[in-house]
Amino acid sequence: MNIRNEIIGIDTEVPCLDGQHRKYVFLDNAASTPSFKSVLKCIEDFMPWYSGVHRGTGFKSLLSTELFDSAHEIAGKFVGADLDTNTVIFVKNTTEAINKLAARFNFSPDDIVVTTAMEHHSNDLPWRKHAKVVHLGTTNDGHLDLNQFESTIRRYDRRIKLVAVSGASNITGYINPIYEIAKLTHKIGAKIFVDAAQLVPHRPVDVRVDDDESHLDFIAYSSHKMYAPFGTGVLIGSKFFFENGVPEMVGGGVVDIVTLDEVFWNHPPFKEEAGSPNVVGGVALARAILQLQEIGMDKIAEHENNLLNYSYEKLKKITDVKLYGNIGNFNSKVGVISFNIQGKHHALVASILSYEGGVGVRNGCFCAHPYVKHLLNVPADEEAKLIDEISTGNKSNLPGMVRASFGCYNNEEDVDRFVEMLERIVKNDYKGEYIINPETGVYTIKGFQVNLQKYFPMHRSSAATGEKKYPESA
């Protein structure tokens, strides 16, 4: 199967500064992937049958319910969950899944959650909101320090209720030793949560049977990072855990019976999916999983490894490119390349790649500020200065990196265009006069503007189309 043929928009051309249109090279898959064609086709086929689910008696409701329920099953089995004892809860994305889990844990003031200094903010801030958090540090090149983990366990022992760790980093791509961490975690009677947003799209994942000492108790992932960008996130964990307690969000669909004084909760997952669910998103996710299984997760891992190898061989030869993290062992790394170009702002590099090369990457701190600052060696006094600057609305000096990230469909030609552009940037061989907007930290080209409405017309008043201060993401 040629995977590129399975991707929506693979041949889309985008406008560049020289007036040419170029085929878009999409290297921002760690943020979000394009859709599989099969997913869009499935949605189209499903729409004539679509109806609200659960308790509708009409045929369409019965059919939609059946599909939505089996989507849960497919999402659970995809990561090896035992569905007799575990429940699969659909939410909006990984962030919502983690916020739900953090709220449902019902921590006592003395309880500790151990997480790491390499996490995406989504696997850090929700824990900080509900518990005392201890962050495990990383080595100079950004790996988790397992010795520190063992000493943390010895120090806090049974006060630790949960260890929350990413399956793979969105900055370095490192795959963490989750099963080893699970074993150590279980020895002190704590549970483990794995943020698998960056792992599930790239590697076969198995949560293992419940009584295995390396079982992953809770796991979350997002459909928009696995070729179904239609708004479903997945949270999987013990039915028993979710049978207890009160959901953080309540309303329609979560109860068996309600009186004016009492509420009797339904079973999970219904209890945890308040309001009308995103049926289409759930079906889309299931179709994407079937497609990934058809391609083969092992094949995807092998292909992405080869692409990493191919890229690093080329990038290592460009003297002014500084690559972050260990670039040697691709078996323990997903397809993410973070780098900077000596003497060039990360936002400038990302803008030139886009405006002059038609290459889509991302730059900044990628919602993992502590980890990126660690890898960049930003000293504490500089960090304090930056906080001052940013609070006065100046983002010009925000530290960061450029990130290129692969999906299963990227190929060597994509890498060639990307590398060729970097070689040009290093030699200052670019045409635009780039200026930074201190408020947004984004570079644009003086005198050059693309009429976005021409490419996808939407009816928006001109007053609403000014330059925006978007939050950082992914």
Ligand SMILES: Cc1ncc(COP(=O)(O)O)c(C=O)c1O
């Ligand atoms: C490692 C990791 N965890 C969590 C998230 C959050 O995922 P979502 O945006 O789908 O909530 C991301 C998103 O980039 C991520 O890379």
